[in-house]
Amino acid sequence: MSRVETNGVEATATDVATAEAASPAARTPGFLWTFGLFRSELVTTFRRWRTIALLAVLAAVPVLVGIAVRIETGDGSSMGGGPGGGGGGGGPAFIAQITNNGLFLVFTALAATLPFFLPMAVGVIAGDAIAGEANAGTLRYLLVAPAGRTRLLLVKYAATMTFCLVATLVVAASALAVGALLFPLGDLTTISGTSISFAEGLLRALLIALAVAASLIGIAALGLFVSTLTNSGIAAMATTVGLLITVQILDQIPQLDALHPYFFSHYWLSFADLMREPVYWDDLQRNLGLQAVYAAVFGAAAWARFTAKDIAS
Amino acid sequence: MAPYETDDSARSGDAAALAAEVEEVRSARRRKAARYIVPATVLGVAAATIGLVPAFAGSGDPDLPKISAQELIEKIAESDVQQVSGTVKITTDLGLPDLGGLADGLMSQGASGGDGGSAADPSAKLLELATGTHTLRIAADGPDKQKLSLLDDAAEYSVIHNGDDMWAYDSASNEVYHADGAGEGKDQKAGKGEDAPEDAPATPQEFAEEALKAVDDTTSVTVDGTAQVAGRDAYKLVIEPKQSGSTVGAISIAVDAKTGLPLKFTLTPASGGAAVVDVGFTQVDFGKPSASTFDFTPPKGAKVTEADEMEESGHHDSKSKFEDFDKDAASKDAKGSRDSKGSEEEFASGLDGLKTIGKGWSTIAEFDNGSEGGLPTGGSDTTGDSRVDGFLNSLGDQVSGDFGSGTVFKTRLINVLFTEDGKVYAGAVTKDALVKAANAAK
Numbered sequence: 198m199s200r201v202e203t204n205g206v207e208a209t210a211t212d213v214a215t216a217e218a219a220s221p222a223a224r225t226p227g228f229l230w231t232f233g234l235f236r237s238e239l240v241t242t243f244r245r246w247r248t249i250a251l252l253a254v255l256a257a258v259p260v261l262v263g264i265a266v267r268i269e270t271g272d273g274s275s276m277g278g279g280p281g282g283g284g285g286g287g288g289p290a291f292i293a294q295i296t297n298n299g300l301f302l303v304f305t306a307l308a309a310t311l312p313f314f315l316p317m318a319v320g321v322i323a324g325d326a327i328a329g330e331a332n333a334g335t336l337r338y339l340l341v342a343p344a345g346r347t348r349l350l351l352v353k354y355a356a357t358m359t360f361c362l363v364a365t366l367v368v369a370a371s372a373l374a375v376g377a378l379l380f381p382l383g384d385l386t387t388i389s390g391t392s393i394s395f396a397e398g399l400l401r402a403l404l405i406a407l408a409v410a411a412s413l414i415g416i417a418a419l420g421l422f423v424s425t426l427t428n429s430g431i432a433a434m435a436t437t438v439g440l441l442i443t444v445q446i447l448d449q450i451p452q453l454d455a456l457h458p459y460f461f462s463h464y465w466l467s468f469a470d471l472m473r474e475p476v477y478w479d480d481l482q483r484n485l486g487l488q489a490v491y492a493a494v495f496g497a498a499a500w501a502r503f504t505a506k507d508i509a510s
Numbered sequence: 511m512a513p514y515e516t517d518d519s520a521r522s523g524d525a526a527a528l529a530a531e532v533e534e535v536r537s538a539r540r541r542k543a544a545r546y547i548v549p550a551t552v553l554g555v556a557a558a559t560i561g562l563v564p565a566f567a568g569s570g571d572p573d574l575p576k577i578s579a580q581e582l583i584e585k586i587a588e589s590d591v592q593q594v595s596g597t598v599k600i601t602t603d604l605g606l607p608d609l610g611g612l613a614d615g616l617m618s619q620g621a622s623g624g625d626g627g628s629a630a631d632p633s634a635k636l637l638e639l640a641t642g643t644h645t646l647r648i649a650a651d652g653p654d655k656q657k658l659s660l661l662d663d664a665a666e667y668s669v670i671h672n673g674d675d676m677w678a679y680d681s682a683s684n685e686v687y688h689a690d691g692a693g694e695g696k697d698q699k700a701g702k703g704e705d706a707p708e709d710a711p712a713t714p715q716e717f718a719e720e721a722l723k724a725v726d727d728t729t730s731v732t733v734d735g736t737a738q739v740a741g742r743d744a745y746k747l748v749i750e751p752k753q754s755g756s757t758v759g760a761i762s763i764a765v766d767a768k769t770g771l772p773l774k775f776t777l778t779p780a781s782g783g784a785a786v787v788d789v790g791f792t793q794v795d796f797g798k799p800s801a802s803t804f805d806f807t808p809p810k811g812a813k814v815t816e817a818d819e820m821e822e823s824g825h826h827d828s829k830s831k832f833e834d835f836d837k838d839a840a841s842k843d844a845k846g847s848r849d850s851k852g853s854e855e856e857f858a859s860g861l862d863g864l865k866t867i868g869k870g871w872s873t874i875a876e877f878d879n880g881s882e883g884g885l886p887t888g889g890s891d892t893t894g895d896s897r898v899d900g901f902l903n904s905l906g907d908q909v910s911g912d913f914g915s916g917t918v919f920k921t922r923l924i925n926v927l928f929t930e931d932g933k934v935y936a937g938a939v940t941k942d943a944l945v946k947a948a949n950a951a952k
Contacts, residue, residue: 290664293684297811308664386809388666388681389647389659391802469664474803477597477647477661479792490556497549505542 231352234344238356242322248360251318252367258314259306259372263295267379270296290469291388298385299376300395303402304472306372307365307409311465312445315364315409316416320437322360323420326353327503329430337508346504354421354496361413369406387474401471408468412484415461415491416441422499425506458483461491571736572743574767579731582747582765586718589770595649595803596740596794598713602641602787605922645792648713649799657804672804679806686808689817714789718763718772721749728752728870739764739773740791751871755943756780757923758871769796779922780940786923867935867947874937874947909941913948 242248289309294301327350330336339349376382385398393401420437427433441462447453448460457463464484470477577585638644638660645661659668665682678687734748744764751758757780764774774790808814867874906917909927916929918941927935927944933951935944 290682293682294809294811297684297809383810386681386807388664390666390668390670390677390679390681390806392805392807466664473661473666477645479597493552494549494556497552498546501545501548505545 235352238352242356255364255368256371258310259375263302263375263379266295299380299382300398302376303369303372306368310368316441317438318364319361319413319417320420321434323357323417324424324433324437325430326421327424328427328433331428332430350503357417362410365406365410388472389474391474405468405471412465414488418492418495422495425499425502574736579733582733582745585770591769591771592652593798594796595799596791598646599792600789601643603784649803651799655804670806677806684812686812686814714772714775717775717789721761737764740794743767744773753872755939756871757938872939874935876935911945911949
């Protein structure tokens with residue numbers, strides 16, 4: 198692994214004792230140094246084949262959806278137009294509009310990937326963040342650097358959140374490209390029935406991508422916390438993805454209605470509210486608030502665990 | 511701390527050193543454990559914020575000049591709000607199983623029976639409002655422009671009335687329903703017309719009007735202080751039935767102090783518990799909504815169904831279809847889906863042989879449904895499917911009295927008694943009152 202070399206270079210001649218003991222001294226390197234650590238973390242994350250494969254899978258989803266819709270409607274008919282279409286329950290949101298406007302493929306692709314693909318990818322990256330290092334035996338080398346555990350944890354979390362954003366943008370960009378290739382573009386109709394220009398549509402698409410990325414903050418923090426609990430990267434990833442699936446299932450059980458607003462995935466589809474005119478902010482705000490609470494609670498728990506942990510590997 | 515003292519003293523033996531070590535490990539553990547106070551505190555603060563903020567927001571009833579109930583009712587009647595936009599939340603809890611799926615099934619059956627059906631047909635959406643919590647958005651600008659949208663998950667259903675046109679757009683299926691002024695759209699929409707078929711109240715105002723119709727000498731109407739609704743100062747008008755036997759506990763209407771527009775409508779059952787119907791603005795604005803709100807052009811590729819076409823193709827127009835469904839629903843005891851007494855009577859009048867017993871709140875509708883042994887009460891005339899009978903019987907209570915025996919189907923608001931000899935008694939009254947009425951009728 199290139200991890201040892203990369204961080205070996207960054208970590209100048211400082212020995213284990215001072216790095217671990219002198220946390221005030223660790224503060225002196227300052228912002229630039231932290232940024233350097235963050236950059237090296239990003240480079241290692243995004244250069245991994247695993248990460249690239251995850252992003253490729255995510256980029257493939259809109260391609261598949263686009264081609265499927267294109268084939269389905271090749272004879273000029275539109276989707277979901279059957280008698281008593283039953284409220285379009287047959288697919289992800291917005292799928293009926295794709296044939297008329299390629300931009301809707303962005304929304305459909307995000308609606309299709311948000312329940313599972315995106316959080317799974319984030320769970321893999323977040324779960325691997327600390328436990329993966331411990332598993333590979335590189336965590337103690339990382340701690341040799343005068344970073345301090347808190348700072349390392351923050352850098353790890355920042356890198357994970359960057360991945361959330363990049364992954365979402367990859368899906369959105371791929372969907373936009375496929376949508377532009379296969380379907381016409383132009384003015385679009387919001388789900389409230391009003392028309393907006395294509396430029397505003399693009400802006401909404403960007404806002405939606407940001408809202409989707411923000412929706413993943415909660416699971417990223419949860420994954421990071423799980424990652425500090427174990428020394429096995431695989432176990433951390435599996436736990437995080439398992440928790441994701443469990444919460445998604447619980448969110449479907451009507452008897453647990455009272456608990457639903459506290460599940461991190463409950464307001465995920467609120468991003469679609471950005472397509473209303475005027476925008477309906479209530480659920481979006483609830484979603485952001487909930488993600489912030491998850492980030493704060495599990496971030497703090499991860500900090501409590503990680504800074505007090507015996508690092509043996 | 512003790513460990514360090516013992517460290518310094520040369521007198522201490524091995525045992526003391528060991529004790530010191532143990533003590534140190536313990537204190538290290540304690541320090542580690544202490545770190546978990548941070549996430550626990552964060553969680554506590556978050557929980558407290560979630561719990562307390564609504565409590566603070568709801569506190570402090572506004573100070574408003576005293577007003578009599580009569581003046582307040584006049585205020586509602588005089589209210590002439592032309593321009594309004596806002597968000598309305600409707601919660602209905604009739605104690606029925608979730609009707610959403612059932613209604614969908616029934617409606618899609620109806621629609622597939624006639625291929626003129628459209629998912630954007632307003633009548634197809636109405637039953638959804640009968641259960642659960644829904645968010646609506648309304649906007650109005652004078653008598654010619656109204657819009658009502660039902661917010662779904664990642665979809666929206668809008669009814670737009672603009673001049674002579676009435677559009678309904680279902681974004682989930684990308685279908686459009688259009689009625690123009692010359693057709694039935696005019697009759698239904700020309701008046702208040704924010705909603706589809708007029709017997710379905712959706713805004714707090716429409717609910718309030720229905721409730722005020724029922725005000726007579728059997729009713730007490732009082733002003734019960736003030737409240738804040740959607741950030742506006744409001745008077746609370748409380749309507750209570752004086753008679754016993756009604757399932758209606760009280761109706762509370764919050765009336766905007768400035769404009770006289772009802773902002774919130776709550777119907778609580780006499781049996782207590784959560785409100786049966788709770789409709790209120792969560793956000794309201796009396797400014798002029800932007801003109802583009804009411805502009806609608808069917809999106810490219812959307813399936814447009816014209817109201818005229820539906821009639822011509824030999825199928826029912828939306829209203830008669832709705833009534834048909836009501837009859838259907840009545841015989842299947844889905845009749846609790848009607849929310850207010852007014853519309854209850856309205857639709858019941860469509861049935862033959864209707865008599866009413868009593869007056870005011872404890873009015874009981876009596877009719878003969880024609881078939882001896884009648885409804886699926888497990889009598890001689892079963893539906894032929896034992897599972898269906900069993901299911902229906904499990905919903906009802908068997909009762910008997912001077913009239914014979916029968917089955918009472920209960921909701922939290924409306925109870926219906928089907929007797930063995932084919933009589934049906936229905937009303938917003940308790941089970942006992944129904945039995946008494948049936949006995950008296952014998």
